[in-house]
Amino acid sequence: MKKGFKYGLIVLFVLIVIAVFGGSSYMLGYSLTPEHNKGKDIPGSYEYMLSEYPFIKPWVDSLQTVGALRDTFIINPEGRQLHAIFAAAPEPTDKTAVIVHGYTDNAIRMLMIGYLYNKDLKYNILLPDLQDQGLSDGPAIQMGWKDRLDVLRWMDIANDIYGGNTQMVVHGISMGAATTMMVSGEPQKPFVKCFVEDCGYTSVWDEFSHELKGQFGLPPFPLLYTASWLCSAKYGWGFKEASSLNQVKKCTLPMFFIHGDADTYVPTWMVHPLYEAKSEPKELWLVPGAKHAVSYKDYPQEYTQRVENFVGKYIR
Template sequence: MITGGSFFMLGYSLRPDAKMTRKNATAYEYMYATYPFLESWVDSLQNAGALRDTVIADPQGVRLHAFYAAAPEPTDRTAVIVHGYTDCAVRMLMIGYLYNRDLRYNILLPDLHYHGQSGGKAIRMGWKDRLDVLRWMDVANAVFGGETRMVVHGISMGAATTMMLSGERQQPYVKCFVEDCGYTSVWDEFSNELKSSFGLPAFPLMYTASWLCDLKYGWNFHEASALKQVAKCELPMLFIHGAADDFVPTWMVHPLYQAKPGEKDLWLVPGVGHAYSYRDHKEEYTARVREFVGRYIH
């Protein structure tokens, strides 16, 4: 029974195929309904041939996809923008708008492993994705001139990915990070979801499912820790979290913020649920990102 439960949990968490297929199929429709100002901006980029596709292969030969667009005027300022769980690059175009249209940055938006137009066997919750995004950062730097000044901005699982990669050695072009509602670790996030959705304790399913994940996909829930990685981050980071978030519980931002050494800011957004800080407070979100990132990318 425990073995069967572990297989179910792994499939439920890391291969929610039907949900992702629906979200991919309706990504533009959803974005234009939620953020009506995006449609004319995306149309203008597409009509000018400015919103482009690129692909790379990971070390195992898996095809990975990204969109990118140059700034309206030539600049070395560049943002790499990382989407959340079961989302895709298209569903991060509102943050693309913030950087490209409002702040006049070059942008690159990758589809993480198993998301959007990228290949792969299963969701990796940001852990192995951190290495792919580091490769995408190199791609963005090269595409936009080779001497960029870069921010990485992620939401939800993309924020966890951003924190996970922030603990790795950084190239000189990377200047700062923005994480919006990321989790402390995969173990903490899955334990919370197991309890809130199914009323089950961590033991024994979390332990057996983590072991199975290691066996099948080469990583486990314990090692996939944004908390441990952000403690090694040497560059500035802005932390954003909705004060009413119960999917990635708001409490998670506090140990993350405390663990981060050096320069950092925290914005707790009153009354906001998971990943809706930009949607519900667009002007303030833009202003806070502009001010924080602008300290390090002039």
């Protein structure tokens, strides 16, 4: 009887371990290699953007007609081929914006912010595709952490393309905002002047914990812990390591924080510890009634004016 009970416990333990690791593996794939990665659909991305932001169509058409919206590729230190699109300002300038897209998005799905900088503010622009999105290679979405190193390279490329003596802002939305904040904690070149982050998360751990509870009603333990371990083993980084909050603490350049006050995907509360962790100079705009990543769509004129006012203090 005791022997049977002992074997039963062993079998139960093995089943629990298998279930936890199976669930963790599923969670990792669900999060980082989603079956439907809309960022891979280039024609669909153009169709989506022109339906959601019809006012950008004449600008996009004019750039494409004269071949001004161009492609460029680099190979990163891991041997991944990465892609970006870029367009010069209507008139020569050293003012340059690097614009970073969100989760399962791509450069095309950030063309509304490209419009803001290139059409409205007369900046040069460069919009990269992050790993495993758009036309960039990669084994999985990297949630901004490994992407921060790629974006630093794209910033150098943009500076070289536009004359080698630029004044640069980096502007990201959602995962792109987290990427921007992760970039901001690294040593910066003299041409980098400021950052704009729109609805970025405090850390991958916090965001996945929020989604795990919201979508599946589950606590962080044990799945999030084992999924983070699997991510570290498979991709070389863990969920807690990928922290926008820790990176922002190291940032000394100006940063503009934007977050919808009705955001439940990257919940609004996340912007407050980020803002508090950032040293001056900094600004915060809580956008009334805005859900996730739609602050520009809901308030295009005010969004443009506030961005212009902020970056105009540091880029002249």
